[in-house]
Amino acid sequence: MAKVLDSKIPAGPVPEKWKEYKAHQRLVNPKNKLKLDVIVVGTGLAGASAAASLGEMGFNVINLCIQDSPRRAHSIAAQGGINAAKCYQNDGDSVYRLFYDTVKGGDYRAREANVYRLAEVSNNIIDQCVAQGVPFAREYGGMLANRSFGGAQVSRTFYAKGQTGQQLLLGAYSSLSCQVNAGKVKLYTRYEMEDVVIVDGRARGIIAKNLVTGKLERFSANAVVIATGGYGNTYFLSTNAMGCNCTAAVQCYRKGAFFANPSYVQIHPTCIPVHGDKQSKLTLMSESLRNDGRIWVPKKIEDAKALQAGTKQGWEIPEEDRDYYLERRYPAFGNLVPRDVASRAAKERCDKGFGVNNTGLAVFLDFSESINRLGLDVIMQRYGNLFEMYEEITDVFPGDVANEINGVKYYKPMMIYPAIHYTMGGIWVDYELQTTIPGLFAIGECNFSDHGANRLGASALMQGLADGYFVLPYTIQNYLADQSIWGKVPTDRPEFEEAEKAVDAELTRLLNIKGKRSVDSIHKELGHIMWEYVGMGRTAEGLKEGLKKMHELEKEFDTNLFVPGTKEGLNVELDKAIHLRDFFTMGQLVAFDALSRNESCGGHFREEYQTEEGEAKRDDENYFYVGCWEYKGKGNEPELIKEPLEYEAIKVQTRNYKN
Numbered sequence: 219m220a221k222v223l224d225s226k227i228p229a230g231p232v233p234e235k236w237k238e239y240k241a242h243q244r245l246v247n248p249k250n251k252l253k254l255d256v257i258v259v260g261t262g263l264a265g266a267s268a269a270a271s272l273g274e275m276g277f278n279v280i281n282l283c284i285q286d287s288p289r290r291a292h293s294i295a296a297q298g299g300i301n302a303a304k305c306y307q308n309d310g311d312s313v314y315r316l317f318y319d320t321v322k323g324g325d326y327r328a329r330e331a332n333v334y335r336l337a338e339v340s341n342n343i344i345d346q347c348v349a350q351g352v353p354f355a356r357e358y359g360g361m362l363a364n365r366s367f368g369g370a371q372v373s374r375t376f377y378a379k380g381q382t383g384q385q386l387l388l389g390a391y392s393s394l395s396c397q398v399n400a401g402k403v404k405l406y407t408r409y410e411m412e413d414v415v416i417v418d419g420r421a422r423g424i425i426a427k428n429l430v431t432g433k434l435e436r437f438s439a440n441a442v443v444i445a446t447g448g449y450g451n452t453y454f455l456s457t458n459a460m461g462c463n464c465t466a467a468v469q470c471y472r473k474g475a476f477f478a479n480p481s482y483v484q485i486h487p488t489c490i491p492v493h494g495d496k497q498s499k500l501t502l503m504s505e506s507l508r509n510d511g512r513i514w515v516p517k518k519i520e521d522a523k524a525l526q527a528g529t530k531q532g533w534e535i536p537e538e539d540r541d542y543y544l545e546r547r548y549p550a551f552g553n554l555v556p557r558d559v560a561s562r563a564a565k566e567r568c569d570k571g572f573g574v575n576n577t578g579l580a581v582f583l584d585f586s587e588s589i590n591r592l593g594l595d596v597i598m599q600r601y602g603n604l605f606e607m608y609e610e611i612t613d614v615f616p617g618d619v620a621n622e623i624n625g626v627k628y629y630k631p632m633m634i635y636p637a638i639h640y641t642m643g644g645i646w647v648d649y650e651l652q653t654t655i656p657g658l659f660a661i662g663e664c665n666f667s668d669h670g671a672n673r674l675g676a677s678a679l680m681q682g683l684a685d686g687y688f689v690l691p692y693t694i695q696n697y698l699a700d701q702s703i704w705g706k707v708p709t710d711r712p713e714f715e716e717a718e719k720a721v722d723a724e725l726t727r728l729l730n731i732k733g734k735r736s737v738d739s740i741h742k743e744l745g746h747i748m749w750e751y752v753g754m755g756r757t758a759e760g761l762k763e764g765l766k767k768m769h770e771l772e773k774e775f776d777t778n779l780f781v782p783g784t785k786e787g788l789n790v791e792l793d794k795a796i797h798l799r800d801f802f803t804m805g806q807l808v809a810f811d812a813l814s815r816n817e818s819c820g821g822h823f824r825e826e827y828q829t830e831e832g833e834a835k836r837d838d839e840n841y842f843y844v845g846c847w848e849y850k851g852k853g854n855e856p857e858l859i860k861e862p863l864e865y866e867a868i869k870v871q872t873r874n875y876k877n
């Protein structure tokens with residue numbers, strides 16, 4: 219019999235579900251809750267906010283991260299902003315509209331009830347962060363300022379210059395520190411979770427590696443929450459921080475947690491193009507730049523060829539010879555179409571030969587019009603640090619005048635190209651954010667819950683903080699309420715013993731391969747396979763070829779890897795080898811999911827399924843479900859289990875950003 223997933227969504231109309239849910243949940247007896255321990259793995263915006271909130275509610279929290287401080291979690295990289303339905307601009311925004319935009323932006327593949335809850339708590343997040351002192355940008359009169367992000371026709375993005383993630387993380391960190399000081403949160407920095415420990419079918423603890431001493435340690439608790447981020451680095455080159463990995467999530471998957479929608483990977487349209495094969499990182503230019511920057515390529519192929527040969531510069535091409543292709547194709551949303559749409563449109567132009575740099579894989583992002591209209595000062599106030607970042611990397615300052623044609627000043631444009639950025643897929647969770655393993659919860663980017671097949675800009679921070687501050691602290695209590703009588707499991711139980719031995723054996727195995735190839739050289743090759751066969755444009759044939767190549771490369775990893783050093787002490791190469799082992803599992807999972815989904819939706823684009831205009835063609839009759847995967851052992855194909863989607867408030871239709 220087919221397995222059926224219970225998403226635990228309460229009955230009733232969508233807007234009422236969350237309210238009813240909160241009203242009916244069982245609250246933990248305050249006497250008991252003080253005895254309950256929760257492990258929170260991760261100190262990004264999701265993890266730090268959850269750990270701080272749980273601590274404040276009286277739980278004993280063990281909080282771990284791989285960095286030397288929670289403040290260095292990858293969330294710090296977030297630039298552009300965070301969405302909320304405050305409607306401060308009086309432009310017709312509402313909870314319903316944010317809910318609708320998010321479901322539509324996700325190409326109707328998100329769980330409707332979850333998205334409604336997300337939109338509803340979005341406003342609380344802004345209040346919470348303002349109370350913490352997060353310095354959001356303000357209007358002259360003192361009101362919080364907003365800007366627009368893709369997929370929305372209202373201004374609902376709150377921001378702190380181009381450093382929103384950093385400022386939000388400092389806010390969450392101050393709450394976390396308060397709980398550390400109060401003795402409710404015990405922080406373990408430079409610790410990496412290597413395995414989850416299951417006792418009698420429930421998550422009861424973890425095995426973590428002290429990254430400085432190399433020692434494995436056991437942690438026991440009544441529940442485990444993972445908030446360990448996404449799997450974008452499977453592709454090697456991405457906008458993610460170098461340390462981002464999916465080891466904790468993949469290990470939970472190996473232990474029985476289902477992995478949902480892995481093929482939904484977001485490719486961000488505005489990244490600095492790849493410039494050589496020695497690169498290990500790509501840099502994002504925030505989507506916020508699309509508020510004032512216009513994206514274009516030349517209309518004439520001879521101009522494109524001259525740009526590629528370096529005999530012409532962008533600013534020498536006059537207005538009438540520029541093709542603002544997003545404005546042309548999507549007049550209603552223009553440069554602010556969602557990321558999947560903008561990325562595909564850039565690829566389409568470059569595939570046709572209109573790319574503007576020496577590799578032919580770049581388009582222009584130009585501020586000439588907005589600087590001429592608003593002045594450089596205003597543009598610098600909005601994007602100053604992004605302009606400086608771009609200059610540091612490329613030696614081109616986008617605010618420099620380069621030419622004047624017919625009295626119009628032309629500034630040096632940025633060059634951008636799509637790159638791997640975010641992963642909508644993740645560990646499957648029910649409405650309470652619990653995985654298929656009782657007692658194991660997943661929050662933030664590492665779960666799959668809210669974005670469907672494509673995430674709208676500025677919605678990741680919203681989801682991470684919604685999960686951490688406002689959802690998990692309520693829902694986890696339903697699980698913990700029954701757990702208080704059991705107490706904590708001692709760490710000398712055989713389940714802990716076995717899990718630790720297995721982790722230790724893996725470390726020994728990797729060190730003993732003693733082959734000839736470094737971790738990075740194999741990872742880079744995996745990245746090439748992922749980008750080539752499982753990237754922006756996928757075909758059944760290409761995906762099968764990609765899977766074959768991944769199997770071969772995994773064999774090379776298992777037989778020809780070289781990891782220097784020992785298990786004892788700091789060994790960064792060994793840590794990276796563990797991550798790469800799990801990127802292999804992840805890469806194959808992405809390909810399996812992409813192969814099984816014979817449609818195009820959001821970030822998943824199967825070239826066989828597109829309209830005549832090159833837009834994604836969904837198949838709602840056959841693929842209107844969450845694809846959940848169950849691990850079946852190394853080298854075996856995982857099993858697909860479907861969670862059917864049910865929409866009652868929103869009419870499922872074809873996305874339209876043209877009018």
Ligand SMILES: Cc1cc2nc3c(=O)[nH]c(=O)nc-3n(C[C@H](O)[C@H](O)[C@H](O)COP(=O)(O)OP(=O)(O)OC[C@H]3O[C@@H](n4cnc5c(N)ncnc54)[C@H](O)[C@@H]3O)c2cc1C
Binds near residue numbers: 259457
């Ligand atoms: C360049 C860039 C800009 C972005 N800008 C925006 C934006 O403007 N707006 C927006 O909404 N979103 C943005 N995003 C997306 C957003 O930043 C992320 O989705 C979000 O910060 C993820 O938060 P998180 O808490 O889920 O995970 P992370 O911030 O990735 O944190 C993961 C945590 O888990 C820990 N960890 C990982 N593995 C382990 C392990 N095995 N053991 C122990 N600890 C572990 C890490 O130490 C870290 O503390 C951006 C992303 C990038 C890359």
